[in-house]
Amino acid sequence: MWDFSTEPEFQAKLDWADAFVRSEVEPLDHVLGDPYDKSDARAMRLIAPLKEQVRAQRLWACHLTPEHGGQGYGQVKLALLNEILGRSRWAPSVFGCQAPDSGNAEILAKYGTAEQKARYLQPLLDGEISSCYSMTEPLAGADPTLFTTRAVLDGDHWVINGEKWFSSNARYASFLLVMAVTDDGPDRHRTMSMFIVPADTPGVEIIRDAGVGTEGADHSSHAYLRYRDVRVPADHLLGARGAAFEIAQTRLGGGRIHHGMRTIAQVRRAFDLMLERAASRTTRHGRLADLQATQEKIADSWIDIEQFRLLLLRTAWLIDKHDDYRAVRKDIAAVKVAMPRVFHDVVQRAMQLHGALGISNEMPFSAMMVEAQVMAVADGPTEVHKWTLAKSLLRDVVPGDPKFGSGHLPTLRDAAREHLAARLEAAAADL
């Protein structure tokens, strides 16, 4: 059965969220600092009553199942909600589903022990603390088999040594999830493990924080980190020893599709501004909207957004169906590849139609362009996701005749003539 509609009860929730984000949350983006900085008492006080309203609407932590404090609506409904929340920097925190905490919570929920959940997951779900996912290294990102950060068992503690790069929000995090080599062996995918490292553990050092685009030092939050003889108790291993790759795939599968959901919100925002500008600005030939060059930008953008949204919603639906990100890896890879392209193309057209204003720092487009490029690199570069997708599509293909292949028209014609010979003859005799 095919159905593209949203059931009325959930649509009512979406309508509430849309109005609430517009009137109560989006204004916060212009006056508050970083949503991950839980030490900002003024910000925490401002958002506390908003979080209560979200909970009352049963829209808190929608990425999680009810036993983990979420709502269990599934990925399709989460996508519809994230299309609204992605408009605002603060909205995901007000709704308890902000990245990277959302992905970190998902793996703590899936792989954590009861003690780990009580100590790390619960305060994360309650929005009391922030977390960090520390995987990429200065000398290896896209290919995790090259990671060198090592954890060695010493009595009842693991001792971690190495460097990590672009560990987002480490400066605000209460704990870090660190991927480290624990074993040797031919299959590098089984040699690494995941650790929960409290941020105040001696030996955890932020060398510096990098920002994206033109972000100044105050807003830079992607840490270059050193782990020097960092000792964590043996029970701070997350999941099984050697299971870090499996955990990372779960973590990043969710992260990628959730980024896609929020990207739709950003792209629509750029598109709406494009429409408004086209209808408002005039040249001596009339409105920008009346020029074919503008109409082409608008038509192309709408098609790009709708195609991307359908691909994403179908992928969300597949995740709900299989209940396993890994089973939908190729579809998530496709979303990941399409996301930065659509983001970039639509924002670039909107920026162009706004002229100098579009390029200025008085409009959101420059930041959006950087964000589009972030989506082409973060959680794995586009090239690697194309590789994943193509490998999956090619896996079960049966090789054909290497000379002319199965689409060769003369060969098909000969085969058809042979197949239909008797019937063609009979039909001719009846004439």
Ligand SMILES: Cc1cc2nc3c(=O)[nH]c(=O)nc-3n(C[C@H](O)[C@H](O)[C@H](O)COP(=O)(O)OP(=O)(O)OC[C@H]3O[C@@H](n4cnc5c(N)ncnc54)[C@H](O)[C@@H]3O)c2cc1C
């Ligand atoms: C804003 C932002 C936030 C991030 N947050 C985190 C975080 O919280 N935690 C974390 O651990 N990491 C984080 N990252 C890091 C991110 O996951 C890595 O940047 C990404 O995996 C790529 O690794 P790299 O930067 O080392 O690039 P490299 O691995 O050096 O790759 C560089 C380029 O080489 C090309 N390339 C690489 N491999 C291939 C291939 N197989 N085929 C073809 N071309 C290839 C691609 O063009 C690629 O962009 C973040 C990155 C960004 C931009």
